Amino acid sequence: MELHCAREVFTSIFKTGAVTKKCCGELKVLGKVCHDAFVKKTLEDPIYKNLSESAIVKKSTKTWNTCALVIDISPSSSA
Template sequence: MGLACSREVFTSIFYTGAVTKKCCGELMELGKVCHDAFVKKTHEDPLYKDLSESTIGKKSIKTWNTCASVIDISPSSSASGVISPAENPDLIIKENNCKTKVELPCATEVFTSIFKTGAVTKNCCGETQGIG
């Protein structure tokens, strides 16, 4: 997913916002397993750990199902449910070959600098510039 669409999906789950049809398409391309793993991994970040796991899970499923209906994919056939707390999102991301244009640590840095407070390292600035 591109940075703009990652931001839309992130905002719709961890804050409040809508996802455009274009970004829904990118989310569907990412796949449900990878989507769930990235949501779980983000929720483990100390900045978001205080948010209700139940609320984040519901918003994640709602975002996925809304996008599935916009892109005309059956939500029930594509939604496996949010991964359980016992499952290791890093392992799921690796095993399912979840691809990102910006690696997860840099994506977290960039999101944190946008939605909270924080700085972006030179390395992550380079990755972010690399995707445009």
């Protein structure tokens, strides 16, 4: 995944932002398992200890599902 796409995905989950179609395509290549592992590992960092894990998981799912609508991938079944 290109650095600017990694930043887009990160920002959409941990801050506020959107993911472009191009970066959604790169996220698809990584896959849902990698996406979820990235979020989980980031939440383990002490820098992010004050963030609501449930809110981040929701934003992560929303980011994945939004990309699923933009490109042809399966949406997440978890909420």
